Amino acid sequence: xxxxxxxxxxxxxxxxxxxxxxxxxxxxxxxxxxxxxxxxxxxxxxxxxxxxxxxxxxxxxxxxxxxxxxxxxxxxxxxxxxxxxxxxxxxxxxxxxxxxxxxxxxxxxxxxxxxxxxxxxxxxxxxxxxxxxxxxxxxxxxxxxxxxxxxxxxxxxxxxxxxxxxxxxxxxxxxxxxxxxxxxxxxxxxxxxxxxxxxxxxxxxxxxxxxxxxxxx
Amino acid sequence: xxxxxxxxxxxxxxxxxxxxxxxxxxxxxxxxxxxxxxxxxxxxxxxxxxxxxxxxxxxxxxxxxxxxxxxxxxxxxxxxxxxxxxxxxxxxxxxxxxxxxxxxxxxxxxxxxxxxxxxxxxxxxxxxxxxxxxxxxxxxxxxxxxxxxxxxxxxxxxxxxxxxxxxxxxxxxxxxxxxxxxxx
Numbered sequence: 001x002x003x004x005x006x007x008x009x010x011x012x013x014x015x016x017x018x019x020x021x022x023x024x025x026x027x028x029x030x031x032x033x034x035x036x037x038x039x040x041x042x043x044x045x046x047x048x049x050x051x052x053x054x055x056x057x058x059x060x061x062x063x064x065x066x067x068x069x070x071x072x073x074x075x076x077x078x079x080x081x082x083x084x085x086x087x088x089x090x091x092x093x094x095x096x097x098x099x100x101x102x103x104x105x106x107x108x109x110x111x112x113x114x115x116x117x118x119x120x121x122x123x124x125x126x127x128x129x130x131x132x133x134x135x136x137x138x139x140x141x142x143x144x145x146x147x148x149x150x151x152x153x154x155x156x157x158x159x160x161x162x163x164x165x166x167x168x169x170x171x172x173x174x175x176x177x178x179x180x181x182x183x184x185x186x187x188x189x190x191x192x193x194x195x196x197x198x199x200x201x202x203x204x205x206x207x208x209x210x211x212x213x214x215x216x217x
Numbered sequence: 218x219x220x221x222x223x224x225x226x227x228x229x230x231x232x233x234x235x236x237x238x239x240x241x242x243x244x245x246x247x248x249x250x251x252x253x254x255x256x257x258x259x260x261x262x263x264x265x266x267x268x269x270x271x272x273x274x275x276x277x278x279x280x281x282x283x284x285x286x287x288x289x290x291x292x293x294x295x296x297x298x299x300x301x302x303x304x305x306x307x308x309x310x311x312x313x314x315x316x317x318x319x320x321x322x323x324x325x326x327x328x329x330x331x332x333x334x335x336x337x338x339x340x341x342x343x344x345x346x347x348x349x350x351x352x353x354x355x356x357x358x359x360x361x362x363x364x365x366x367x368x369x370x371x372x373x374x375x376x377x378x379x380x381x382x383x384x385x386x387x388x389x390x391x392x393x394x395x396x397x398x399x400x401x
Contacts, residue, residue: 004343005347005393006362007340007343008343008344008358008362009362009363011340011343011344012344012363015340016341017256020253020262021248021249021252022244022252022266023266026248026269027241027244029270030240030270030273031240031241033270034237034240034277035237037274037277037278
């Protein structure tokens with residue numbers, strides 16, 4: 001028996017496919033498309049160039065304007081304020097403690113001067129004792145003062161300090177001895193870091209005060 | 218422009234022709250074959266016509282890519298089949314089909330009134346069943362029996378091994394036979 005599929009070309013071409021042809025309009029459409037492919041792009045009109053350049057200019061101006069606005073809103077460089085911030089203002093809590101200590105020491109122990117400033121994580125405390133006060137007494141008073149100002153129990157680790165003194169990590173104590181005078185030396189001391197005798201330093205995580213003699217008088 | 222239906226050797230040397238002349242020759246030789254081949258894939262007359270136009274534009278664009286390793290016929294058929302498959306895979310086609318379901322009162326048909334009278338004839342039943350085959354089998358059956366291509370040509374066009382083409386052809390034939398027996 002003959003394979004009916006062999007008649008398929010005849011069946012399809014004379015039947016279903018008979019009307020499916022590629023017409024002249026389709027040929028013309030193909031030729032037109034191929035001609036369009038080879039055609040050079042039409043030159044742009046003057047209006048196009050004018051519009052394009054105007055738009056570019058407007059965008060450029062807008063960008064510069066935005067850039068200036070942004071630059072003006074930036075904060076000043078830190079370097080410009082470097083001198084002004086050299087003596088960092090002692091934080092409020094530290095200042096309050098120092099005020100109390102100053103009051104106590106001046107009235108009870110005849111301490112002639114006490115002040116402090118904080119720079120970074122180091123609190124520097126200046127204490128000027130009267131000349132007639134013995135060295136042992138000076139140390140004792142200083143340590144009492146530190147306990148007073150920060151509830152800092154010397155020889156105890158930092159964890160026992162109950163958050164007081166969190167505003168600094170290190171304390172430098174600069175102890176001076178001077179004869180009684182009416183001059184207010186504090187301002188001078190804060191500017192000129194010399195002529196002190198004992199430097200006491202405490203690191204919070206160690207909790208011990210160490211004394212070091214700086215000058216011999 | 219007047220259509221020239223001249224008989225040209227399938228393996229003409231197109232290097233002597235201008236690009237447009239070359240395209241006209243190609244269209245003269247393959248225009249109906251291409252549109253009918255496209256129809257076997259998309260089963261829509263208008264679409265097949267549009268795809269056939271696209272095929273010839275592609276042939277024109279990729280003219281320089283044609284190497285004499287294959288015949289012009291297999292090259293043109295390859296482009297047609299790839300384009301039809303791209304279309305069938307595209308989301309656009311799926312979208313159009315959804316639209317068609319709602320908008321078309323009756324599906325696009327290539328049948329003339331005269332042909333519809335003999336629609337139920339044996340021959341028409343055969344062509345109907347061939348076109349209903351799954352694409353995988355349909356394309357091989359049609360390329361072999363309708364386009365009368367050899368197995369090696371089909372394997373070249375479909376980028377499949379000859380053995381695979383033979384297997385698909387055999388299975389397609391069996392599938393068709395079962396369908397015709399069932400229908401008969």
